[in-house]
Amino acid sequence: MEQDFPPGPLAVYLHIPFCLSRCGYCSFFSAPFSIRAKTGYLKLLHREIDLFCNAKPELVWAASIYFGGGTPSLLNPDEVNALCGRFQKAPEAEITLEINPLQITENYLTQLGQTPVNRLSIGVQSLDDADLRYLERRHHSAQIPDKIKLCREFGYVNLSLDLIYGLPGSDQDSLRRNLERFLALNPEHLSAYLLTLDEESALGRKLRHGEAPELPGEDNLAAQYAVLRQTMLDAGYEHYEISNFCRPGRASCHNLAYWTGQPYLGLGAAAAGFLPPRRYTNPASMEAYARQIMQGTFMPHAQICDAEHLRKDYLMMGLRLTDGIDLAEYRERFGCDLADEKNKEITRLSQLGLLELAGTRLRLSSAALFVSNSVIGELL
Ligand code: SF4
Structure with missing residues (x-):
């Protein structure tokens, strides 16, 4: 293959x-x-x-x-x-x-x-x-x-x-x-x-x-x-x-x-892997996993992620880190400027004390960590 x-x-x-x-x-x-x-x-x-x-x-x-x-x-x-x-x-x-x-x-x-x-x-x-x-x-x-x-x-x-x-x-x-x-x-x-x-x-x-x-x-x-x-x-x-x-x-x-969007290999039943641009998950069943491997198949039903999918994944994972994401790296990876594209959301969330922009790093504030999903959701 x-x-x-x-x-x-x-x-x-x-x-x-x-x-x-x-x-x-x-x-x-x-x-x-x-x-x-x-x-x-x-x-x-x-x-x-x-x-x-x-x-x-x-x-x-x-x-x-x-x-x-x-x-x-x-x-x-x-x-x-x-x-x-x-x-x-x-x-x-x-x-x-x-x-x-x-x-x-x-x-x-x-x-x-x-x-x-x-x-x-x-x-x-x-x-x-x-x-x-x-x-x-x-x-x-x-x-x-x-x-x-x-x-x-x-x-x-x-x-x-x-x-x-x-x-x-x-x-x-x-x-x-x-x-x-x-x-x-x-x-x-x-x-x-x-x-x-x-x-x-x-x-x-x-x-x-x-x-x-x-x-x-x-x-x-x-x-x-x-x-x-x-x-x-x-x-x-x-x-x-x-x-x-x-x-x-x-x-x-x-x-x-x-959390930093690096590739990883997932092996075994129910394991998930990310070999960009592919994401895959092995079957969560011993029988189905055995069948897959015996047929010589790996990365079953791999999803080819488009740039938008990769961008959202990167944000969802990267903003879990208390250091947040580097906007310069984001621009290099995805060819767009998050601070420009989401200017309204970033300004509003910052005013609410939920986001912090420090130099080129964008991160959740400590107050936002417990409600991270809803805050990150506004930036996707
Ligand atoms: S049953 Fe679940 S939580 Fe308990 S040891 Fe197994 S995997 Fe861990």
């Missing part, structure tokens, strides 16, 4: 969809774990890499690799190594593995030390046991400090923790207490997501039938977001993206590729 693929190195995402059990709030594509299912899936994944590699060998030049899920730590380190070995890696490539806290053991980390994984993203979600029970997570908060200590002992100096906030009954004080426990673990990075219950999730269905407690109201959630931001800033973290905080220099290189 003749393709005009972008030059590498690329951000590479590998989706490992297996989970030991289904968390009540989850609506991601995931599949029940078995060794047999995993082995079959890995064969498909390697075959998909072959397909891309045959089309253009440079596509397997990785700037970063991200094992996401599902539960990628259900891969044994040999399997992680075999996948990483398929890519030529840029020097100092960031290689992240999402890991379930319960899978952080001496044995696993010893073996993981033989792989190029250099960043762990740990699904802590909360350090309050009532929250963990509500979220149907299998770990307890008291287990986490020792797990983090173990990671440090094994030399991991770049740890990202996930936090889910905005649970029923939560407020600014409960979030503050939770954050204090997270901060005591001194992570390099924190991803803090507001709980949203998709209708497809078990908790979402219960909520719809009045069998689960209501989520907090908007004002409460906005106040919690303000506490999140201020607490993290006070603790010396950079707030670099709407939901992400880091120690200086520890922003996620992989995710920055998404």
